[in-house]
Amino acid sequence: MSEKNIQDYIKQEISDSEVLLFMKGTPVFPQCGFSSTVVQILTQVGVKYKSIDVLSDNEIRQGIKEFSDWPTIPQLYIKGEFVGGCDIITEMYQSGELNTFLESKGIELQKPSI
Amino acid sequence: MSTSTDSFFNRPTAEIINKKLSEALKPTELDIQDQSHLHKGHSGAPKTGESHFYILIVSPLFEGKTRVSRQKHVFDILKDELKEKIHALSLKTLTPEEFNSLKF
Numbered sequence: 001m002s003e004k005n006i007q008d009y010i011k012q013e014i015s016d017s018e019v020l021l022f023m024k025g026t027p028v029f030p031q032c033g034f035s036s037t038v039v040q041i042l043t044q045v046g047v048k049y050k051s052i053d054v055l056s057d058n059e060i061r062q063g064i065k066e067f068s069d070w071p072t073i074p075q076l077y078i079k080g081e082f083v084g085g086c087d088i089i090t091e092m093y094q095s096g097e098l099n100t101f102l103e104s105k106g107i108e109l110q111k112p113s114i
Numbered sequence: 115m116s117t118s119t120d121s122f123f124n125r126p127t128a129e130i131i132n133k134k135l136s137e138a139l140k141p142t143e144l145d146i147q148d149q150s151h152l153h154k155g156h157s158g159a160p161k162t163g164e165s166h167f168y169i170l171i172v173s174p175l176f177e178g179k180t181r182v183s184r185q186k187h188v189f190d191i192l193k194d195e196l197k198e199k200i201h202a203l204s205l206k207t208l209t210p211e212e213f214n215s216l217k218f
Contacts, residue, residue, distance in 0.1 A: 034202070070182075071189050071196050072203065087205050088181045 006063035014077045018107055019049035022064050023074040027051055034086035035074045041093045042076075046110035047102055079105045127164040127199050131192060135171060138191045142210050143172035149204075165201040172213040181207065 001009065014020055019042070025031030027039045042049050054061035054073050065071055068082045076083045078101070083089065092098040102109060122129035128146050135144060147168040169188075176184045184207035189196060196203065208216075 034204075069186065071193075082182065084182055085185070088185065091181065091206075 001059055003063070006059050007067060010060070010063055010067045013050075013052065015080055017050040017077075018079055018105075019047055019102075020077045021049055021051045021074055022054055022060075022077075023051050024053070024055050026053055031055055032073070034072075037086050038074045038076060038089050041089055041098070045093065045099060045102065047107060048110075078102065078107070125164060127195060128167070130195060131167065131169065134191050134195075135169070135188070139171060139173040139175055139187075141171050141173045143170060143213060145170040164199065166204075167200060167202070168204040168206075170206045170208075172208045172210055174210055176207055176209045177211075 021035075021038060021042065023030065023032075023035035023038065025035060027043075030036035030039055039051075052060065054064060061073070064073070064075060068075055070082065070085065072085050074086055074089075076085075076089055083101070084092070089098065092101065099109065122132070125148065128148055131146055132144065135141060135146075145168075148164055149166045149168050150163045152166065171188065175187075179187070185205050188205055188207060189203075192200065192203070
């Protein structure tokens with residue numbers, strides 16, 4: 001894909017999914033501790049999300065860094081907005097802000113079944 | 115200013131980080147921890163150390179900025195190091211007020 005196509009592809013993916021995580025590896029087999037942390041948080045919060053494995057395509061890996069002007073992976077997008085990487089998501093989770101933020105965006109959270 | 119980075123003997127990258135962040139952000143707290151030993155053998159991790167850092171920065175310049183823009187500011191200051199030396203960077207960026215409210 002050309003550079004422009006990659007940027008268009010990323011833009012499209014971000015607008016198509018309410019919650020989208022660019023990560024290294026997959027939710028089942030994360031290939032990096034930081035990606036793994038975000039996966040665990042999203043699972044804990046009970047939000048449905050789509051993930052894209054940047055290790056599967058070097059163009060996406062470089063393209064997403066340019067798109068967001070953010071040099072590291074993972075990157076979480078909620079309703080088209082870049083929310084942060086591992087540190088920010090962890091902080092937001094610990095303070096309860098992540099739940100509030102998701103709910104304020106009208107995203108349904110599944111309460112853990114007991 | 116308190117810092118756990120009093121000695122930079124054999125830690126050239128930590129020393130550069132310290133210098134650049136101190137100059138640009140005038141931090142009231144700056145803690146630079148080399149966590150490379152926690153990632154030994156991890157794919158892509160250089161064997162030389164100084165590849166994985168955790169940095170706590172408390173600066174009045176973060177006032178009124180979102181988390182994303184604070185971290186972008188730090189990434190921008192360290193962009194050369196991120197390109198060449200730093201493999202992973204974990205950041206905690208706080209204003210003095212936020213930092214004080216964490217201490218109780």
